[in-house]
Amino acid sequence: MSQAREILRVEKLGKRFPGVVALDGVDFDLREGEVHVLLGENGAGKSTLIKMLSGAYQPDSGSVLVDGEPVEIRTAADAQRLGIATIYQEFNLVPELTVGENLVLGRPPRRFGLVDTRRMHEQARGMLDRVGVTVDPRTRVAELGIAQMQMLEIAKALALNARVLIMDEPTAVLTTTEVERLFGLVRQLRERGVAIVFITHHLEEIAQLGDRVTVLRDGRSVEQVPADTPEEELIRLMVGRPIDQQFPRQAQRAGEPLLRVEGLTRAGAFADVSFEVRAGEVVGVAGLVGAGRTEVARAVFGADPYDSGEVLVRGRRLPGGDVRAAMEAGLGLVPEDRKGQGLVLGADIAENLGLVTLRHATRAGFVDRAGQRESAGRVAEQLGVRMSHLGQEVRTLSGGNQQKIVIGKWLLADAHVLILDEPTRGIDVGAKVEIYQLINSLTASGHAVLMISSDLPEILGMSDRVLVMARGRLVGELKAAEATQDSVMALAVTEVEDARVH
């Protein structure tokens, strides 16, 4: 490995935005056939760095060298010409177009000047097969879940046959099965000499896949270490202090049932789902992508309608498809898709954090904006949001910090039953612990949490009970003590195979 040729080198790269120095002298190099992990806290500058390699941003200072030659990467086309392909942290899909159209966007197969739809779908199917996704290329992207969107982005990037592949948190929303498939693909590429930049907040993935690690802190590259460096050491390098407990769950005695779901069914999405969440509990929901977890969560919260069954909060039945009624009864939902459903990207931090509490801060039609700002400031501090000020547009926050805003606005709302869909997506190890502490204090005060997560260690580490879904059905329930990686996966997978037979 050490003989491998260097493809790309970055020297003393600097980038500032109004009010923020995002990068302040970053050195980084990339060799043929290696997986080079970029590690750093939320807002450390990882995405900014890769955006300067993909032509999305221009550096203010420093240089980029490809094959030893200084280059200027001004546009995405420049990057493509140099053989650099990028999977961004925030997706770049057109929701109203189909999967097939998105996959060949910009270079659709043509016949007599018209798009050749049949060939387009054939190509798309080939690209999807490569990443092992079984979705019809004619589906509109808007109908996909977040994990499928991620796989789509991966398929798109792979099709470019680049020699440098940059992946910004590709595993943030994938479950173990897809992550393994992705790793398989990455290893194949590495064999063929492709150089890979890999960003992740899941430390266990580093040793599994990586060769070298560059640690960024506050916009500087502070250290370069081999990928088999112990996790504690990696944490210390990136956070600057050790973290004693990754999952600090303090279980409570379960109280009265707060949320009861009975026989919830929607044709084509989920069937006969029944469960209960009690005061003081954290109930985890595990399953593969497409198992219907998000669909159930959204239906319970009234974001989507359901065909039959019922949802009861403290014994009172909720009308279906009515978000306001659900909120009034004390439900809250942190959605999985922060860009599409969680945030008003063009509005500022205070505004976003105050969205859910807006109604309660209103007297006679007038909003107490000073009060709203004050609470926003408090939560932002609690969650350690890295920002220049509360008036900063959410669009310009780093991915993990955006996620903190989505969670933060619901923390302010004081919901009795908080449904979290992929709550720690893209959040760094240090901030995750903060969020777990907040979950602890919620349950300690008699509230309950229903947590959907594709991060199995998180489900196992934080849940008092684990529900497992497969193919739109609830296939099992495990107590914290019985739940292990294997027992959960066994449930999630066997049932899928069963369902396919029928």
Next chain:
Amino acid sequence: MLVSTNVLTSRSAARSLLAENGSLAALVVLVVALSLMSGDFLTVTNLLNVGVQAAVTAILAFGSTFVIITGGIDLSVGAVAALSAMVLAWTAADTGLPWPLATLVALAVGVVCGLVNAVLIAYGKLPPFIATLAMLGVARGLALVVSQGSPIEMPEEVSRLGDTIGGYLPVPVLVMAVMGVIAAVVLNRTYTGRAMYAIGGNEEAARLSGIAVGKQKLITYALSGVFAAVAGIVLASRLASAQPQAAAGYELDAIAAVVIGGASLSGGKGRALGTLVGALILAVLRNGLNLLSVSAFWQQVVIGVVIALAVLLDTLRRRGGR
């Protein structure tokens, strides 16, 4: 690595106001340029005249600001203005309704038109462009039906809205200021105002945060309707009669004023002050071109170019951060 940006001295506050508000800077440049080019421009009489010219457009545009912030568009405001004024004049003249009641009826007509727009949009799922285009036709047609095609005199008491107090303060300018303050307060301080920004910024996120999107759209378009009615009444007062073809094409000026003022047609952005500046830019430009005796034909060309330039400058300035 964070630099605090909220420390501002009052002197640099004025400078940053200009820098942040491309359109305000453009207005200042325009005023300076015109006063250099024409000695008649910077006189009190002329400036008041500009204010009167701007008033109707500005009031319409304040209403459009609400709609545009939610990501919609209202093409019916000019026609609704004409219809409301017509209903006022007609009920007062033909049915002998006392003028205060007639005025209330006129405002109610504005509200109803707005509500119909909103129902079609929020519940009928029609695109705002189509729903309000239909309303444009209906309202203009009804104005013609009611008036049978000819102007109707406004009640004298209402016509005072077109007067000038003490020879100096034109009432339309006063109404514009009041409506501007109302618009600013609605946008900045009320639940509905904040909801408008959220809906325009990301409707799904707003819905999942518990904002009743449909209901808020009803309020938004109803407000646009009321503002249109007020504008129509002011315009008719200045002319002393309600005319069925009044304010034709004003909806485009209103939209232009909102966009010049920094709002985004894709929603989520916009301010009352910006809209006022946008309306003033249009009025100053027309007035200046008249003073410089530019032909009416060329005026249209110049105004088109200036609209494009103003918005272009603003967009470029915003993109500067990349």
